[in-house]
Amino acid sequence: MSEATARTSVVIPAFNESGSIGQVVLDLLGSAPWHEVLVIDDGSSDDTAAQAASAGACVIRHPYNKGNGAAVKSGIRRASGAYILILDADGQHQPADASRLVSFLGDYELVVGARSPGSQASLARRGGNAVLNAIASHLAAHRIPDLTSGFRAARRDCLMEFLHLLPNRFSTPTTTTLAFLRAGYSVRFESIDAVQRRGVSKVKLGSDGIRFFLTLVRVITIFSPLRIFLPISVAAFSSGAGYAVWTIATQSHVTNSSVLLIVVSVVIFLIGLVSEQIASLRFEGRGR
Structure with missing residues (x-):
């Protein structure tokens, strides 16, 4: 497992996460010997960048807020590891799970941390995610237990193939999952328990839920019309x-x-x- 983590670049998109990003970086660095930990500060107005740097991360700064997807793409472009691990900056993903996801990349091109229903934020969000998962599973002809999880590990060369398709907002996980499945890559959904996030979620159930659905239809139209x-x-x-x-x-x-x-x-x-x-x-x- 340590050999896999040593080849892995960790990409953490962050926007106004000064209250959690420092501890997230410290926990990661203390859990395994990562190739590098990249924090992409997406135009934060607080001291997110300073907190991440003081904890030991390499910080990439956007001059203004471009969106979660744009931050992920910046991290993938700058990463130099053979593997990429993407996780949120709010502290809901556990370091032990990070190492576990990466350990499967010898056999799989993409490993998604599939959240258990009980660990998702609210009943409304659980219901919305369940609907999206069911639609995505039908359209992709493959069971997808967690379409929108931002916690995932992938081979960098495979991610680069689809970089131009990734949106700049919050639909990057949806696009990567469907693109990898349609390309015939091996995808594993590994069950995880997400903990309570620190701070307030940037995802809005109504508008972002509609955006996720439209992205789902767009990606399926591109790959399986x-x-x-x-x-x-x-x-x-x-x-x-x-x-x-x-x-x-x-x-x-x-x-x-x-x-x-x-x-x-x-x-x-x-x-x-x-x-x-x-x-x-x-x-x-x-x-x-």
Whole structure:
């Protein structure tokens, strides 16, 4: 395990986390011999950078707040380790779990710290995450127990392949998980218990929940378009065909609405089919 951690760059995005970042860095450095610990200060207005530096981290500063995803991308670009460990700056992730996630990177390209339901912040957030997990599992055709966990370890070279796809806000975990699965990489979800965070969460359940869902749809559309287009096509075709049968039985003719729905369903299916071929070509090109 110590050999894996010695090859790992720890990336910690932080925005106004002066109350917790120092202890987070100290706990990490005391738990294992990491290759480096990078704290990306995303334009904080408090002394987050100073606290992180005094604890022993290498600090990268953004001149203004760009977003959690932008901070993660800055850390990945600056990291020099073969492996990357990403965790939050609020103290909810435990150092022992950090070493455990990294230890699986010999067999897996991505290891996600999947939070147990009881350790997630609130009932509302648990419910929202459960809905997102269920939708993501269906669209990705793979069980995803925790789509939005920011606690994850990955091979740096694999992360670099998808760096251009990562958003600048809070949807980076969603994008990386789905991208790795679609690329055929081995992904492990390792159960962890998150502790109570220090300070106030920067994630807003309403607006960020909608953003997570839209990102989920966008990423699936990029990597597996038919998972989106086919159900819509089937629904349109079923509606058109069903309406046609009803009008033939009751009015002895087929309406323009029925024909339009059936034509639209065929067009949507063809668009999905072409998009699926483009997605396949993208991944064939990635391996060359």
